Amino acid sequence: MQRRYIPALVMFVALLMLLAGLSAKMTAVPAVSFAAEKEIYLTFDDGPSTSVTERILDILKGEDVKATFFIVGERVRGREKTLRRIAAEGHTLGVHSETHVYSQIYSSAEALVRDADACAETIRTVTGIHPRVYRFPGGGKHPASASLLRRKGYRIVSWNAVCGDEEIAGASADVLFSTAVETAKGKQPVILLCHDSATHRKTAEALPRIIEYFRGEGYTFSAF
Numbered sequence: 001m002q003r004r005y006i007p008a009l010v011m012f013v014a015l016l017m018l019l020a021g022l023s024a025k026m027t028a029v030p031a032v033s034f035a036a037e038k039e040i041y042l043t044f045d046d047g048p049s050t051s052v053t054e055r056i057l058d059i060l061k062g063e064d065v066k067a068t069f070f071i072v073g074e075r076v077r078g079r080e081k082t083l084r085r086i087a088a089e090g091h092t093l094g095v096h097s098e099t100h101v102y103s104q105i106y107s108s109a110e111a112l113v114r115d116a117d118a119c120a121e122t123i124r125t126v127t128g129i130h131p132r133v134y135r136f137p138g139g140g141k142h143p144a145s146a147s148l149l150r151r152k153g154y155r156i157v158s159w160n161a162v163c164g165d166e167e168i169a170g171a172s173a174d175v176l177f178s179t180a181v182e183t184a185k186g187k188q189p190v191i192l193l194c195h196d197s198a199t200h201r202k203t204a205e206a207l208p209r210i211i212e213y214f215r216g217e218g219y220t221f222s223a224f
């Protein structure tokens with residue numbers, strides 16, 4: 001090889017090495033950023049209660065996790081401070097029911113909407129927040145009521161996983177934790193149903209483990 005070609009060859013090899021490095025970087029990036037994002041929504045129905053809701057709020061604050069609370073309007077009286085705390089700490093307030101009495105709520109689509117409006121009004125009066133998410137008491141599908149609620153601007157939120165605090169009588173915190181893990185399998189995003197009314201101390205007890213598990217599995221916590 002003629003000597004005058006050597007600098008050009010060195011340049012060419014250097015350029016090849018640079019391109020190889022760049023392409024390695026470019027192929028490495030998608031492997032991280034395009035990984036399926038895992039997301040979980042923690043939702044709490046039937047509160048507020050004094051002891052359980054406050055305990056749950058302490059845990060969520062300590063873990064820096066936001067959640068969604070579907071409120072029973074009649075349970076707010078005397079617990080206005082707890083309702084305001086839910087809002088002040090960045091959680092979402094949703095409408096569940098004013099009375100939670102199924103025979104009244106489900107007597108007609110109009111009755112259900114009146115019940116939802118009464119609960120929304122309670123939340124508005126106490127916190128100044130206009131709730132925009134709704135969960136049917138007892139779950140299920142109620143197409144006539146659902147379309148009326150949607151026309152009023154509500155997003156209807158169901159669930160696809162449970163911790164079992166209503167479904168399994170007398171469940172221990174261990175059982176609630178394993179039920180949450182089992183029922184969340186294969187769901188994306190996970191919308192986990194829990195309860196924070198006064199009888200659900202075990203739910204608060206299970207919550208730190210539930211958060212630790214899903215965080216460890218790479219989930220991000222979202223609120224509606």
Ligand SMILES: [Zn+2]
Nearest residue numbers: 045046137138
């Ligand atoms: Zn309920």
